[in-house]
Amino acid sequence: MRDIAKYQGIIPAFYACYDETGEVDENRVEILTDYMIRKGVKGVYVGGSSGECIYQSVEDRKRTLERVVKTGADKLTIIAHVACNNTADSRELAAHAQSLGVDAIAAIPPIYFHLPEYAIAQYWNDISDAAPDTDFIIYNIPQLAGVALTMPLFREMKKNPRVAAVKNSSMPTQDIQMFKAEGGEDFAVFNGPDEQLVAGLAIGADGGIGGTYAAMPELFLKIMELVGEGKLEEARQIQYAANEIIYAMCGCHGNLYGVIKETLKIREKIDIGGVRRPLPALIPEDMDQVRKCVEMIDRAVEKFA
Numbered sequence: 001m002r003d004i005a006k007y008q009g010i011i012p013a014f015y016a017c018y019d020e021t022g023e024v025d026e027n028r029v030e031i032l033t034d035y036m037i038r039k040g041v042k043g044v045y046v047g048g049s050s051g052e053c054i055y056q057s058v059e060d061r062k063r064t065l066e067r068v069v070k071t072g073a074d075k076l077t078i079i080a081h082v083a084c085n086n087t088a089d090s091r092e093l094a095a096h097a098q099s100l101g102v103d104a105i106a107a108i109p110p111i112y113f114h115l116p117e118y119a120i121a122q123y124w125n126d127i128s129d130a131a132p133d134t135d136f137i138i139y140n141i142p143q144l145a146g147v148a149l150t151m152p153l154f155r156e157m158k159k160n161p162r163v164a165a166v167k168n169s170s171m172p173t174q175d176i177q178m179f180k181a182e183g184g185e186d187f188a189v190f191n192g193p194d195e196q197l198v199a200g201l202a203i204g205a206d207g208g209i210g211g212t213y214a215a216m217p218e219l220f221l222k223i224m225e226l227v228g229e230g231k232l233e234e235a236r237q238i239q240y241a242a243n244e245i246i247y248a249m250c251g252c253h254g255n256l257y258g259v260i261k262e263t264l265k266i267r268e269k270i271d272i273g274g275v276r277r278p279l280p281a282l283i284p285e286d287m288d289q290v291r292k293c294v295e296m297i298d299r300a301v302e303k304f305a
Contacts, residue, residue: 002135002186006077006103007165008206009042010220011190012213013050014068015257018273024060026067028272032214033071035270039217042207043077043103044068045167047093049144050211050257053081055276058089062096069100079137079209083107087123091130098131106137106167109147117153128162135164141192142170149175154182167209168192173199180204194220195246198239201227212246215260216297218305241300248293254282262290267297 014036017028036044046068047053047061056064065080072078080102082093090107097105107127109120128136138157142148148170157163166179169192180189191200194210197220201208213220219242226235249259258275262282265271274281282290 002164004164004186004188004206006043007188007190009077010213010217010224011043011045011077011079011207011209012036012041012217013048013209013211014044014046014064015050015214015261015272016052016056016276017064018276020273022273022276024056024063025273026063029064029067030071031270032272033068033076035264035268036214036217037072037075039214040221041076041213041217043079044072045079045081045106045209048081048106048139051081052257052276052279053083054085055279058084058092061093065097065100065102069102073101078102079104079106081106081108081139082127083110083139085111087126090123090127094127094130094134098134102134104135104137104164105131106139108139108141108145109149111145114146117150117156120147121153121156124157125160128160132162134162136160136162137165137167137190138163139167140170140175141167149179151178151182154179158183164188165190165206168200168205171196173203176200176205177203195239195243197223198227198232198235202232211256212242212249212260215249215263216242216245216301218301219297222305238300238304241296241304245293245296245300248289248296252282252286252289253280254286255279258282259286259290259293262287263294263297266291266294
């Protein structure tokens with residue numbers, strides 16, 4: 001039976017780290033990895049949406065993962081999102097991730113063309129076959145991928161013994177219950193939407209993978225702790241506070257990840273650069289809102305964590 005303990009906890013999505021010219025900066029990758037370790041999170045999810053994967057080359061993604069593993073191996077659960085919009089590049093990233101010894105690889109379904117489910121299953125299995133000794137995590141995010149993980153597709157994928165978990169970012173928390181029940185005791189399900197971590201954990205998620213976790217890890221770690229202790233009302237209060245912060249972060253001209261990176265620069269003195277076009281960068285008029293977000297985080301951490 002598979003040991004899923006390494007997947008039970010708070011796993012922040014890892015942000016893209018760039019230098020002043022907009023290229024991947026391995027030193028900044030190391031700084032961000034060290035920060036994750038210091039904060040006490042369970043692991044990191046590398047190369048996903050928060051890592052700006054669809055705007056990066058295969059080489060960019062390899063360089064980032066290599067430095068995360070070099071810095072965080074044996075200290076963090078490392079999940080590498082390897083999906084590209086073609087099978088060959090995805091398989092190359094999967095094989096590379098396995099060569100580095102990551103705990104798992106993950107993949108969204110192919111985007112743009114609406115493929116039949118048998119083609120999606122073939123895509124995922126082709127990726128998994130390129131990393132035959134590594135767990136595979138299905139990433140279900142229908143609102144962005146344009147296709148949902150249905151129960152027939154899930155059952156087909158469960159025939160692959162390497163399929164170990166679902167990262168579920170669909171909005172109905174009921175999906176977590178269904179995947180958990182169908183997956184069995186040695187199968188993990190992650191809550192995806194940051195704004196509903198309490199609900200996801202309450203209905204059976206083993207942990208969470210989230211794009212805003214690293215901006216305020218203290219809050220999400222405390223939610224995990226309180227839900228584990230059955231203190232749902234206290235956890236709900238923190239969830240509400242975190243949600244208000246997320247809504248405020250989304251109130252800028254610049255992209256959410258640009259806001260988060262600026263927040264890290266102010267709160268933690270960590271500079272990991274900006275965002276890559278076509279994501280919109282922050283503008284000077286955003287800074288008052290960013291500082292408001294920092295103040296909100298500081299107050300919430302002081303109050304709850």
